[in-house]
Amino acid sequence: MPATIIFTDLGLAKVNTASGSEAAVVITEVALGDGGGALYDPTTDQVALLGEVIRRPFDRRAQTEASSWMINAVFPSADLPAMTLREVGFFDQDGDLIVVAAGLDYPTADLGAYDFVLDQTITLDRVAEGAIIVDGPDWALVDHIAEDLAAHAIFTQALAQAAERIVVLERAQVPIGTIVDSAGPVAPDGWMTADGRALARDEYPELWAAIGDAWGAGDGATTFNIPELRTEFRRGADLGRGELPALEIGTWQADEIRAHKHGISPAAVSDANANVDGPDLNNDGQSVSETDLFGGEETRPRAVSVHPIIRVR
Numbered sequence: 001m002p003a004t005i006i007f008t009d010l011g012l013a014k015v016n017t018a019s020g021s022e023a024a025v026v027i028t029e030v031a032l033g034d035g036g037g038a039l040y041d042p043t044t045d046q047v048a049l050l051g052e053v054i055r056r057p058f059d060r061r062a063q064t065e066a067s068s069w070m071i072n073a074v075f076p077s078a079d080l081p082a083m084t085l086r087e088v089g090f091f092d093q094d095g096d097l098i099v100v101a102a103g104l105d106y107p108t109a110d111l112g113a114y115d116f117v118l119d120q121t122i123t124l125d126r127v128a129e130g131a132i133i134v135d136g137p138d139w140a141l142v143d144h145i146a147e148d149l150a151a152h153a154i155f156t157q158a159l160a161q162a163a164e165r166i167v168v169l170e171r172a173q174v175p176i177g178t179i180v181d182s183a184g185p186v187a188p189d190g191w192m193t194a195d196g197r198a199l200a201r202d203e204y205p206e207l208w209a210a211i212g213d214a215w216g217a218g219d220g221a222t223t224f225n226i227p228e229l230r231t232e233f234r235r236g237a238d239l240g241r242g243e244l245p246a247l248e249i250g251t252w253q254a255d256e257i258r259a260h261k262h263g264i265s266p267a268a269v270s271d272a273n274a275n276v277d278g279p280d281l282n283n284d285g286q287s288v289s290e291t292d293l294f295g296g297e298e299t300r301p302r303a304v305s306v307h308p309i310i311r312v313r
Contacts, residue, residue, distance in 0.1 A: 003103035003104050007044070008044055008097050011025070011096070011098030012044070015098075025133070027091065027133070028092060029057050029090070030071070030118065031049055031088070031090075032054050032116075033053055033087040033089065034086050035086030035087045037051065041102060042087070042101065051087070055091070056073055057073075058071050061135070063134075069121070069133075070121045071134050073117075084105065084106065088101040088102075088104070088118065090120070175210070177310065177311060178310070181306035181307065182307040183306065189313075191309045194227045194229040196216065197226060198225050199218070201224055202222070204312055207226070211224075211227075216250075227250070227308075229308035232252075
Protein backbone atom coordinates (compact mmCIF):
# COMPACT_ATOMS: atom_id res chain seq x y z
CA MET A 1 0.00 0.00 0.00
CA PRO A 2 1.52 3.39 -0.99
CA ALA A 3 1.79 5.99 1.75
CA THR A 4 -0.55 8.97 1.34
CA ILE A 5 -1.04 12.28 3.13
CA ILE A 6 -4.30 14.23 3.12
CA PHE A 7 -6.09 17.07 4.84
CA THR A 8 -8.95 16.06 7.08
CA ASP A 9 -12.36 17.62 6.47
CA LEU A 10 -11.95 19.64 9.65
CA GLY A 11 -8.44 20.68 8.70
CA LEU A 12 -9.44 21.80 5.22
CA ALA A 13 -12.41 23.70 6.60
CA LYS A 14 -10.16 25.56 9.02
CA VAL A 15 -7.68 26.37 6.24
CA ASN A 16 -10.47 27.64 3.97
CA THR A 17 -11.81 29.79 6.79
CA ALA A 18 -8.35 31.17 7.51
CA SER A 19 -7.61 32.09 3.88
CA GLY A 20 -7.60 35.83 3.51
CA SER A 21 -7.97 36.40 7.24
CA GLU A 22 -5.62 36.80 10.17
CA ALA A 23 -6.90 33.63 11.91
CA ALA A 24 -4.27 31.28 10.52
CA VAL A 25 -4.26 27.56 11.25
CA VAL A 26 -1.28 27.03 13.55
CA ILE A 27 0.11 23.48 13.49
CA THR A 28 1.81 22.84 16.82
CA GLU A 29 2.26 19.08 17.32
CA VAL A 30 2.97 15.84 15.48
CA ALA A 31 1.90 12.35 16.58
CA LEU A 32 3.04 8.87 15.60
CA GLY A 33 0.70 5.89 15.56
CA ASP A 34 0.59 2.20 14.73
CA GLY A 35 -2.67 2.34 12.78
CA GLY A 36 -4.42 0.24 15.37
CA GLY A 37 -2.24 -2.70 14.34
CA ALA A 38 -2.80 -2.63 10.57
CA LEU A 39 -2.09 -0.62 7.42
CA TYR A 40 -4.94 1.55 6.16
CA ASP A 41 -5.83 4.35 3.75
CA PRO A 42 -6.45 7.67 5.52
CA THR A 43 -9.91 9.21 5.20
CA THR A 44 -10.92 12.84 5.24
CA ASP A 45 -13.42 12.31 8.04
CA GLN A 46 -10.73 11.26 10.52
CA VAL A 47 -10.55 13.29 13.72
CA ALA A 48 -7.81 11.17 15.33
CA LEU A 49 -5.18 8.61 14.47
CA LEU A 50 -6.40 5.03 14.66
CA GLY A 51 -3.67 4.07 17.11
CA GLU A 52 -1.83 7.11 18.44
CA VAL A 53 1.26 6.12 20.45
CA ILE A 54 3.20 9.33 21.09
CA ARG A 55 2.80 13.08 20.43
CA ARG A 56 5.19 15.99 20.82
CA PRO A 57 5.73 19.61 19.72
CA PHE A 58 8.08 20.46 16.88
CA ASP A 59 11.78 20.89 17.54
CA ARG A 60 12.46 23.05 14.47
CA ARG A 61 10.53 24.64 11.63
CA ALA A 62 11.30 26.84 8.64
CA GLN A 63 9.38 28.33 5.74
CA THR A 64 11.58 27.03 2.93
CA GLU A 65 9.57 28.64 0.13
CA ALA A 66 6.59 30.94 -0.15
CA SER A 67 4.27 27.92 -0.18
CA SER A 68 6.25 25.44 1.91
CA TRP A 69 6.90 24.69 5.57
CA MET A 70 9.54 22.21 6.69
CA ILE A 71 8.92 20.84 10.16
CA ASN A 72 11.11 18.63 12.31
CA ALA A 73 10.48 16.55 15.43
CA VAL A 74 12.90 14.32 17.31
CA PHE A 75 11.48 11.41 19.32
CA PRO A 76 14.14 10.31 21.88
CA SER A 77 14.64 6.56 22.04
CA ALA A 78 13.91 6.63 25.78
CA ASP A 79 10.39 7.95 25.10
CA LEU A 80 9.58 5.88 22.01
CA PRO A 81 8.17 2.39 22.65
CA ALA A 82 8.73 -0.48 20.25
CA MET A 83 6.10 -0.11 17.54
CA THR A 84 5.50 -0.19 13.81
CA LEU A 85 4.96 3.31 12.42
CA ARG A 86 1.89 3.25 10.15
CA GLU A 87 0.45 6.76 10.55
CA VAL A 88 1.48 10.33 11.31
CA GLY A 89 -0.85 13.13 12.38
CA PHE A 90 -0.37 16.90 12.51
CA PHE A 91 -2.44 18.82 15.07
CA ASP A 92 -3.21 22.52 15.52
CA GLN A 93 -3.29 24.68 18.62
CA ASP A 94 -6.84 23.47 19.36
CA GLY A 95 -5.75 19.83 19.33
CA ASP A 96 -7.60 19.15 16.05
CA LEU A 97 -6.19 16.75 13.45
CA ILE A 98 -5.37 18.88 10.39
CA VAL A 99 -3.26 16.55 8.23
CA VAL A 100 -2.96 12.76 8.39
CA ALA A 101 -0.47 10.46 6.65
CA ALA A 102 -0.99 6.70 6.54
CA GLY A 103 0.27 3.65 4.69
CA LEU A 104 3.72 3.68 6.29
CA ASP A 105 5.15 0.39 7.51
CA TYR A 106 8.32 1.08 9.51
CA PRO A 107 9.26 -0.75 12.74
CA THR A 108 10.77 1.82 15.12
CA ALA A 109 12.01 -1.08 17.29
CA ASP A 110 14.85 -1.45 14.75
CA LEU A 111 16.27 1.86 15.91
CA GLY A 112 17.38 0.35 19.21
CA ALA A 113 19.17 3.12 21.15
CA TYR A 114 18.86 5.68 18.34
CA ASP A 115 16.51 8.64 18.20
CA PHE A 116 13.72 8.75 15.63
CA VAL A 117 13.78 11.90 13.49
CA LEU A 118 10.80 12.98 11.40
CA ASP A 119 11.02 15.75 8.80
CA GLN A 120 7.91 16.90 6.92
CA THR A 121 7.62 19.37 4.06
CA ILE A 122 4.12 20.66 3.29
CA THR A 123 3.62 22.65 0.11
CA LEU A 124 0.28 24.44 -0.41
CA ASP A 125 -0.77 27.69 -2.06
CA ARG A 126 -2.54 28.69 1.13
CA VAL A 127 0.78 28.77 2.99
CA ALA A 128 1.74 31.79 0.90
CA GLU A 129 -1.56 33.40 1.89
CA GLY A 130 -0.64 33.00 5.56
CA ALA A 131 -3.44 30.50 6.18
CA ILE A 132 -1.11 27.82 7.58
CA ILE A 133 1.61 28.52 10.13
CA VAL A 134 3.84 26.07 11.95
CA ASP A 135 4.72 26.96 15.52
CA GLY A 136 8.17 26.03 16.83
CA PRO A 137 11.82 27.13 17.07
CA ASP A 138 13.29 28.56 13.87
CA TRP A 139 15.39 26.17 11.83
CA ALA A 140 18.37 27.62 9.98
CA LEU A 141 18.55 25.56 6.80
CA VAL A 142 22.23 25.28 6.06
CA ASP A 143 22.40 22.21 3.86
CA HIS A 144 20.49 20.40 6.63
CA ILE A 145 19.16 17.57 4.52
CA ALA A 146 22.45 16.95 2.70
CA GLU A 147 24.33 17.01 5.99
CA ASP A 148 21.94 14.64 7.75
CA LEU A 149 21.89 12.21 4.86
CA ALA A 150 25.67 12.15 4.59
CA ALA A 151 26.14 11.59 8.31
CA HIS A 152 23.15 9.57 9.37
CA ALA A 153 21.13 8.41 6.36
CA ILE A 154 19.33 5.18 7.10
CA PHE A 155 15.73 5.43 5.95
CA THR A 156 13.66 7.56 3.60
CA GLN A 157 9.94 7.04 3.09
CA ALA A 158 8.52 9.12 0.24
CA LEU A 159 4.83 9.92 0.25
CA ALA A 160 2.81 9.54 -2.94
CA GLN A 161 1.15 12.97 -2.93
CA ALA A 162 2.92 15.55 -5.12
CA ALA A 163 4.97 18.24 -3.39
CA GLU A 164 4.55 16.56 0.01
CA ARG A 165 6.88 14.02 1.62
CA ILE A 166 7.90 12.49 4.90
CA VAL A 167 11.51 11.63 5.53
CA VAL A 168 12.33 9.39 8.46
CA LEU A 169 16.00 9.22 9.44
CA GLU A 170 17.85 7.11 11.95
CA ARG A 171 20.50 9.32 13.49
CA ALA A 172 23.27 6.77 13.40
CA GLN A 173 23.79 3.47 11.66
CA VAL A 174 25.33 0.44 13.28
CA PRO A 175 28.08 -0.69 10.86
CA ILE A 176 27.35 -3.79 8.81
CA GLY A 177 29.21 -6.74 10.31
CA THR A 178 28.64 -5.59 13.89
CA ILE A 179 27.90 -8.40 16.35
CA VAL A 180 25.67 -7.76 19.37
CA ASP A 181 23.56 -9.78 21.78
CA SER A 182 19.77 -9.64 21.77
CA ALA A 183 17.47 -10.57 24.63
CA GLY A 184 14.76 -11.83 22.26
CA PRO A 185 14.55 -14.89 20.00
CA VAL A 186 13.90 -13.05 16.71
CA ALA A 187 16.54 -11.00 14.87
CA PRO A 188 15.21 -7.56 13.78
CA ASP A 189 15.18 -6.40 10.16
CA GLY A 190 18.70 -6.04 8.79
CA TRP A 191 20.10 -8.54 11.29
CA MET A 192 20.54 -12.32 11.34
CA THR A 193 21.24 -14.90 13.98
CA ALA A 194 25.01 -15.55 13.97
CA ASP A 195 24.54 -19.21 13.11
CA GLY A 196 27.31 -19.80 10.57
CA ARG A 197 25.01 -19.88 7.56
CA ALA A 198 26.31 -19.31 4.03
CA LEU A 199 25.19 -16.15 2.21
CA ALA A 200 25.51 -15.15 -1.44
CA ARG A 201 28.33 -12.67 -1.96
CA ASP A 202 26.40 -10.71 -4.58
CA GLU A 203 23.32 -10.42 -2.35
CA TYR A 204 25.26 -9.15 0.68
CA PRO A 205 28.16 -7.22 -0.91
CA GLU A 206 28.66 -4.83 2.03
CA LEU A 207 28.81 -7.65 4.55
CA TRP A 208 31.15 -9.62 2.26
CA ALA A 209 33.41 -6.56 2.04
CA ALA A 210 33.35 -6.18 5.84
CA ILE A 211 34.10 -9.76 6.97
CA GLY A 212 35.32 -11.61 3.86
CA ASP A 213 35.92 -15.32 4.37
CA ALA A 214 37.26 -15.01 7.93
CA TRP A 215 34.35 -17.12 9.15
CA GLY A 216 34.22 -19.52 6.23
CA ALA A 217 34.56 -19.24 2.47
CA GLY A 218 31.20 -20.86 1.70
CA ASP A 219 31.47 -22.68 -1.61
CA GLY A 220 34.72 -20.84 -2.34
CA ALA A 221 33.27 -18.87 -5.22
CA THR A 222 29.81 -17.36 -4.75
CA THR A 223 29.05 -17.64 -1.03
CA PHE A 224 30.65 -16.92 2.34
CA ASN A 225 29.82 -17.75 5.94
CA ILE A 226 28.75 -15.53 8.79
CA PRO A 227 30.03 -16.31 12.31
CA GLU A 228 28.67 -19.29 14.22
CA LEU A 229 28.35 -17.94 17.75
CA ARG A 230 25.61 -20.11 19.23
CA THR A 231 26.83 -21.75 22.49
CA GLU A 232 30.28 -20.14 22.02
CA PHE A 233 32.18 -17.75 24.30
CA ARG A 234 33.80 -14.84 22.46
CA ARG A 235 37.39 -13.68 22.79
CA GLY A 236 39.37 -10.77 21.36
CA ALA A 237 41.69 -11.61 18.47
CA ASP A 238 45.44 -10.94 18.85
CA LEU A 239 45.47 -8.22 16.14
CA GLY A 240 49.21 -7.62 16.34
CA ARG A 241 49.61 -7.77 20.10
CA GLY A 242 51.93 -10.75 19.84
CA GLU A 243 50.47 -12.60 22.82
CA LEU A 244 48.74 -15.26 20.69
CA PRO A 245 49.64 -14.50 17.04
CA ALA A 246 47.64 -17.47 15.75
CA LEU A 247 44.44 -16.09 17.28
CA GLU A 248 43.09 -14.30 14.20
CA ILE A 249 39.55 -13.05 13.62
CA GLY A 250 37.33 -16.06 13.10
CA THR A 251 39.68 -18.54 14.79
CA TRP A 252 37.84 -21.28 16.69
CA GLN A 253 39.36 -22.96 19.76
CA ALA A 254 38.20 -26.12 21.51
CA ASP A 255 37.78 -26.16 25.27
CA GLU A 256 40.99 -26.73 27.20
CA ILE A 257 42.41 -26.66 30.72
CA ARG A 258 45.85 -25.14 31.21
CA ALA A 259 48.57 -27.68 32.10
CA HIS A 260 48.87 -28.12 35.87
CA LYS A 261 49.24 -30.76 38.56
CA HIS A 262 47.75 -31.64 41.96
CA GLY A 263 49.20 -32.99 45.18
CA ILE A 264 47.56 -36.17 46.53
CA SER A 265 47.81 -38.26 49.68
CA PRO A 266 49.35 -41.72 49.17
CA ALA A 267 47.24 -44.82 49.58
CA ALA A 268 47.76 -46.90 52.74
CA VAL A 269 50.67 -49.36 52.40
CA SER A 270 52.51 -51.76 54.68
CA ASP A 271 55.68 -53.77 54.55
CA ALA A 272 55.30 -57.42 53.77
CA ASN A 273 57.77 -60.10 55.00
CA ALA A 274 57.70 -63.72 54.07
CA ASN A 275 59.77 -66.50 55.63
CA VAL A 276 60.05 -69.73 53.74
CA ASP A 277 62.63 -72.41 53.56
CA GLY A 278 65.54 -70.99 51.71
CA PRO A 279 66.70 -67.34 51.38
CA ASP A 280 64.72 -64.66 53.20
CA LEU A 281 62.35 -62.57 50.93
CA ASN A 282 61.34 -59.02 51.86
CA ASN A 283 58.75 -56.95 49.80
CA ASP A 284 58.33 -53.27 50.78
CA GLY A 285 55.20 -52.83 48.52
CA GLN A 286 54.26 -49.86 46.23
CA SER A 287 51.85 -46.95 46.76
CA VAL A 288 49.43 -46.15 43.89
CA SER A 289 46.65 -43.54 44.25
CA GLU A 290 44.54 -41.03 42.23
CA THR A 291 42.03 -38.24 42.97
CA ASP A 292 38.33 -38.86 42.84
CA LEU A 293 36.43 -37.72 39.70
CA PHE A 294 34.65 -34.39 40.18
CA GLY A 295 33.21 -31.53 38.08
CA GLY A 296 30.67 -31.25 35.26
CA GLU A 297 30.53 -31.96 31.55
CA GLU A 298 32.49 -28.86 30.51
CA THR A 299 34.78 -26.11 31.83
CA ARG A 300 33.05 -22.72 31.99
CA PRO A 301 32.58 -19.58 34.11
CA ARG A 302 29.21 -18.42 35.33
CA ALA A 303 27.17 -17.65 32.23
CA VAL A 304 23.79 -16.56 30.88
CA SER A 305 22.50 -17.38 27.39
CA VAL A 306 21.67 -14.62 24.90
CA HIS A 307 20.85 -14.39 21.18
CA PRO A 308 23.95 -13.48 19.11
CA ILE A 309 23.03 -11.45 16.02
CA ILE A 310 25.02 -9.79 13.23
CA ARG A 311 24.12 -6.75 11.12
CA VAL A 312 23.89 -7.92 7.50
CA ARG A 313 22.19 -4.97 5.76
